[in-house]
Amino acid sequence: MRYGILSDIHSNLEAFDAVCAALTKERLDACLFIGDLVGYGADPHECIIKMKSLAPKVLIAGNHDWGVLGLLDMDYFNEYAASAVAWTARMLKPAEMDYLKSFVLFHEEGNFTLVHGSLNQPAKFNYILDDDDAFLNMRLSRTPLCFVGHSHYPAIFILESDGAIRVPAVKVKIEGNKKYVVNVGSVGQPRDGDPRASYVIYDDEDNTVEIRRIIYDVERAQEKILKAGLPAWLATRLAEGR
Numbered sequence: 001m002r003y004g005i006l007s008d009i010h011s012n013l014e015a016f017d018a019v020c021a022a023l024t025k026e027r028l029d030a031c032l033f034i035g036d037l038v039g040y041g042a043d044p045h046e047c048i049i050k051m052k053s054l055a056p057k058v059l060i061a062g063n064h065d066w067g068v069l070g071l072l073d074m075d076y077f078n079e080y081a082a083s084a085v086a087w088t089a090r091m092l093k094p095a096e097m098d099y100l101k102s103f104v105l106f107h108e109e110g111n112f113t114l115v116h117g118s119l120n121q122p123a124k125f126n127y128i129l130d131d132d133d134a135f136l137n138m139r140l141s142r143t144p145l146c147f148v149g150h151s152h153y154p155a156i157f158i159l160e161s162d163g164a165i166r167v168p169a170v171k172v173k174i175e176g177n178k179k180y181v182v183n184v185g186s187v188g189q190p191r192d193g194d195p196r197a198s199y200v201i202y203d204d205e206d207n208t209v210e211i212r213r214i215i216y217d218v219e220r221a222q223e224k225i226l227k228a229g230l231p232a233w234l235a236t237r238l239a240e241g242r
C-alpha cells in the first residue's frame, strides 16, 4: 500500500488544495489524516468539504477539532488559538460538527499507529518535541511505526540501542528490527521556519517514509484570515513558517 499522510490543515484551503493536487500524482492507495482539520485559518467549511471528498481511510481528532467541539478546556489554548477556536465554533453548522465528532483519538493498523499528539495519554494532546518524548512514545507503541502531528515540526525519530534519536533525513528506509516516530509536519501552518506545506508519503512495499514539502498561495490564505477578522499574527506567521 502507498499512503499519503496529512496533519494540521487548520482551515488553510490554499495549502490543502496544493497538497491534494500533489497527491493526485502519487498513485496512492489511501490517505490518512492525523488531526486538526480546523482552527487558525479562514476556510473551515471548504476544508471540511475537501476532506470529505478526499475520504481518508482514517480520520484522527486533533486538539483544535476537540476545542471547537467543546471537548477540551479552553485554558489549553493560547490566546490566538483560543480566538480561532471560538470563531470556528461559531461558523460551523451542526452537520460539520458531527463530522468532526466522528474523528477518533488513535488508530492502530498493521505495522503503524496514528495519533495526533502522543500515545502518552492521547486525549491530553501531549507533544513529541525531542528524543525523550519520542522514546516514551515508542515504548507505548505496539507497532514499529507511529505517525504523529501536533507540533507542526516535520521530523523522523529512530530507536537506537540507548534511546530515540532524531535523524536529519527527510526519507528513511524502514527496517524490521527498529522503531520509528514520524511527525508528518503541518499542511496549513508549518512552524519549522519553512513556510511550505508538509505531508508524508509512506510506501509499505518499498518500505520508505518520505517527508515532502510544497509551495502554496500563502498570500491568499493570509488575506482571507485578515478579512475574517482573525488575529493578524495568524496571517503573518504563515509567511514565516513559524
Ligand code: ZN
Residues within 6 Å of the ligand: 008, 010, 036, 062, 064, 150, 151, 152
Ligand atoms: Zn495543529
